[in-house]
Amino acid sequence: MDLEELKERAGPRAFSPKDDLPEEYRKAATRMIQFHANSEVMGGYLDKQFTRQAPSLDRKLACTAKVQDEIGHAQLLYRAAETLGVKTREEMLEELERGEGKFLNCFHYPVDSWYEAPMIDFFVDGGAMRRQATLKATSWEPYAHAMDKVCFEEGFHVKHGEDILRELMGSSRANRERVQETFDEWWPRIVQFFGPPNKDSKHNDFAQQVGLKTTSNDELRQAFLNAYIPKAEKYGLELPDTPRIEYDEHSGRYELEYDDLDWEEFWTIAKNDYERSAEQIGSRRRRHEAVAWVRESMDAWETSQETPQAAD
Amino acid sequence: MxxxxxxxxxxxxxxxxxxxxxxxxxxxxxxxxxxxxxxxxxxxxxxxxxxxxVSEVDSDEATFGGSTDKAYRWAMTYNRVDASFAAEVEQSEDEQREAAKAREEL
CATH class of the missing domain: 3.10.20.520 (Phenylacetic acid degradation B)
Structure with a gap:
């Protein structure tokens, strides 16, 4: 199939591994899904920090379960990317280790306090889920299929994240102030989560023409702001002065001053050139190496068994 | 027989x-x-x-999992927050509730 025919036929779950697809499509889909899979890995690695800091056993269990889910999502996504025939799973994981694999801006900032848990687990995850829900209608069928399972699980993450926010904002004044300070720091990054404005997006048009994306960056950001700003306010958080965001009652939209955001930092992050990116990628790589013995002993155990063993 | x-x-x-x-x-x-x-x-x-x-392995010979309460894994547990503000969160919770019901019916 050539690109023109593909664009005509593009629609939700239109293409699967049995279709003969042009290289442009397969490369664009690989780039998008690999980015998504890398983000699940790096988000999971970031998130595991919260298990240590969680103030109760229930929270620790939920945080651990969430990390387990995220790493599982990465597996599903690498599988969906691999079926495009451009890169193998091993190649994609190696690129991530070498610092060449790209991933979401919010996961380039190391976290070190429990006050950051609702930033990641409620706002960032909420944004991710909004985006993922639209990807159930992506044109690459294995990607859409992975989204069914991912979205099934994400509801727990977002509600758990909101529950942490509710708990912290209903506790001492010192806690509420710390959450507000953390929110001031994270909010601009969260607004940038959906990427640059449509006019500056490199890949948006092509991805929409071939049905990989069904919704633009700006539309997603608008939907996110409409749902999540009222939530932040409900718990007593105040939006920082910048970026300026005005609610327009006439259109029912939040108007964002894009120029108030630090796009230079955003693009540095997008190239993995931000100084803390190297920290995140490196610490994840060292941890991956540190538990190599677990993978090796599991492989050795599996090959020594006569009958296949089901995983728990 | x-x-x-x-x-x-x-x-x-x-x-x-x-x-x-x-x-x-x-x-x-x-x-x-x-x-x-x-x-x-x-x-x-x-x-x-x-x-x-029919082959059997029972609790005398093996340690089975599945006895841990994993309520912390499900969106329905967090019932002090309301999912209806975002359609995708609400839908996920509905799917999890359906799946829990189906498990009970087995």
């Missing part, structure tokens, strides 16, 4: 064990299973299996 019988209520559902029948051969076992286990309960399909073909 004893044959263990498994009944499936609807297409796509699991076959679950529902009892056994005495029969001299496979054809008779299928017939008896129909009469004894497929008449009163809603049935889409039956399996009959020679009893000696």
């Amino acid at each position: 004893i044959w263990e019988v498994f009944r499936q209520a609807k297409p796509g559902k699991y076959h679950t064990h529902c009892g056994n029948v005495h029969a001299p051969d496979r054809e008779m076992a299928k017939l008896f299973a129909q009469i004894q286990h497929g008449r009163r309960m809603q049935t889409n399909s039956l399996w009959v299996v020679p009893q000696e073909e």
Whole structure:
């Protein structure tokens, strides 16, 4: 199939591994899904920090379960990317280790306090889920299929994240102030989560023409702001002065001053050139190496068994 | 000869064990299973299996998981926050609730 025919036929779950697809499509889909899979890995690695800091056993269990889910999502996504025939799973994981694999801006900032848990687990995850829900209608069928399972699980993450926010904002004044300070720091990054404005997006048009994306960056950001700003306010958080965001009652939209955001930092992050990116990628790589013995002993155990063993 | 019988209520559902029948051969076992286990309960399909073909591992020999309360894993647990502000969160919770119901029905 050539690109023109593909664009005509593009629609939700239109293409699967049995279709003969042009290289442009397969490369664009690989780039998008690999980015998504890398983000699940790096988000999971970031998130595991919260298990240590969680103030109760229930929270620790939920945080651990969430990390387990995220790493599982990465597996599903690498599988969906691999079926495009451009890169193998091993190649994609190696690129991530070498610092060449790209991933979401919010996961380039190391976290070190429990006050950051609702930033990641409620706002960032909420944004991710909004985006993922639209990807159930992506044109690459294995990607859409992975989204069914991912979205099934994400509801727990977002509600758990909101529950942490509710708990912290209903506790001492010192806690509420710390959450507000953390929110001031994270909010601009969260607004940038959906990427640059449509006019500056490199890949948006092509991805929409071939049905990989069904919704633009700006539309997603608008939907996110409409749902999540009222939530932040409900718990007593105040939006920082910048970026300026005005609610327009006439259109029912939040108007964002894009120029108030630090796009230079955003693009540095997008190239993995931000100084803390190297920290995140490196610490994840060292941890991956540190538990190599677990993978090796599991492989050795599996090959020594006569009958296949089901995983728990 | 004893044959263990498994009944499936609807297409796509699991076959679950529902009892056994005495029969001299496979054809008779299928017939008896129909009469004894497929008449009163809603049935889409039956399996009959020679009893000696069923292998067992029990809690004397193995440590099974599944006894841990994993309520922390489900969106429904966090009922002090409301999912209705975002359609995708609400839908995920609905799917999880459906799945929990289906597990209980097994």
